[in-house]
Amino acid sequence: MAKATRESFGETLLEIAERNPNLVVLDADLSKSTMTQAFLKKYPQRHLEFGIAEQNMIGAAAGLALSGKIPVLTSFACFLVGRLENIRIAAAYNKTNMKLVGTHAGIGIGEDGTSQMGLEDVAAMRALPNMVVLQPADHEETRQAVRWMIEHQGPVYLRLTRQKMPDLHGADYKWGFNKIDVIFEPKTKPSKYQATIVASGGPAPCAVEAAKELEKKGFSVRVANASTLAPFDDEAIARFAKDSQRLVTVEDHNINGGLGSAVCEAAGAHGGGVPIVRLGLREFGESASPEQLYEKYGLSSSAIAEACLKNLG
């Protein structure tokens, strides 16, 4: 069933709250959008409302974490990561056990437009030592990633979608930290894939659709899903670089500093030699429906398929 990853996050918080009495949730006037409402209704004593003041919320989270609490602080990705210096010091440098949850990632938010779109957050968070960056793409991944995040000691940035995401996995799926998973294989395994698409977050299902279309046209295209963006599963990329004619990255984020960069860095560090096509944002977004925006900015299944075809030999 299709569900926004922000919804899956809100549900999971509620599931794990009882046996994690130190878990506290911090909000900056967006709890209705970040899906912490169910938690705050059930655990009002463990919900702290900071108003529209993210810097203070981030600092307070550090103080709570240093006093034994597990603060989960939520806002839109852009508003949270916009306070980069606060996160740099209070979360990363102090290595505090805070969990930063940025929802409304990318152009997938649609009509609200550019000022509400987190498009640089992964780049900023990847540059911070000690910071783990997670971007699950469906309900099951989100459930397991949230559980892992709460158990993990140290700062984590979790990037979530506003838009509904179809299920990529069944309930038997085992999510692994820092593990790039293959989520689509062509029926006939080739000696060398014509392309391996590495996708993350919002457009991951579109990448699968694109690969299916290309398979119908006779192309052997595999899709992998990167739900951990920092650290990064370099080994998987090195394998893909060897058994694929090219790599295509797909992300709802600026192509600089996000998944596309991570894949280039990993491939380069392992000897390179494989062309890499990066799909994602090169500019700011605008207001329109999410579907229109994914089409225009090259993240829809047809746009991804087209970009692959243009580059397939």
Added chain:
Amino acid sequence: MTVSAPDLKNVARTLRTDIIRMIEAAGSGHPGGSLSVIDLLAVLYWKFLKHDPQRPDWAGRDRLILSKGHACPALYAVMAHRGYFPKEDLLTLRKQGSPLQGHPDRLRLPGIEFSSGSLGQGLSVGLGMAMAAKMDEASWKTYVVLGDGELQEGQCWEAFMAAPKFKLDNLVAIIDFNNGQIDGPVNQVMNIEPLADKLKAFNWEVQSIDGHDLGAIEDALAKAQKGGGKPHAILAKTVKGKGVSFMENNIAWHGNAPKKDDADKAVSEILNG
């Protein structure tokens, strides 16, 4: 351990000479703000803080955050004299491998509650600590020592706004009001006055004192122990470079290390002052 007022005056004198010698040895650092804040830290660490230097992570300890992290030579001197680490280590300030980093680093020096130095963040962190104590119904207190210049950071005002909402009467903000910052006097660079009125309007309990009068500091901190439902602010009027005539109110000594001649002169003035 408590000491009587005259003794603490001697302690503060020694701490001041340590600050001078540390910064001289380091060849860089911030003497002005360290000398203005030292009397506040001395009274806190000798008379108020519940802490155990042998167990810096003791859960029941009071928390102190030096939000104006550049004044860490003062904090290091106090910590050494209270037994957190050997006094000889003070001369390793800012040297490679030293736990005494140029600004406090909690992961390198046990007893530091928060790695500060990026101004404006400390009060928010202290607020989070005070919230945790309230949630746990714990009796420990949180003290945050701020500079006056750093109150120009908007984040401080987010924290000033939030603390009364959460009824954090276990939080004490102590402002080292020396009216000096790198680019000049605070009231010229970007005036923060009338500060007492502003904080009262934000619903804080506010006391204004002479930040070099050990008795007055003690009285103000004693009053701040009594809850009352509101957070406590102590505006401590201080003199940048206090105790060294040629450093006093001279902004050139905000972030400059004295060479041996000046350091000797400073130490001799402090000891005879």
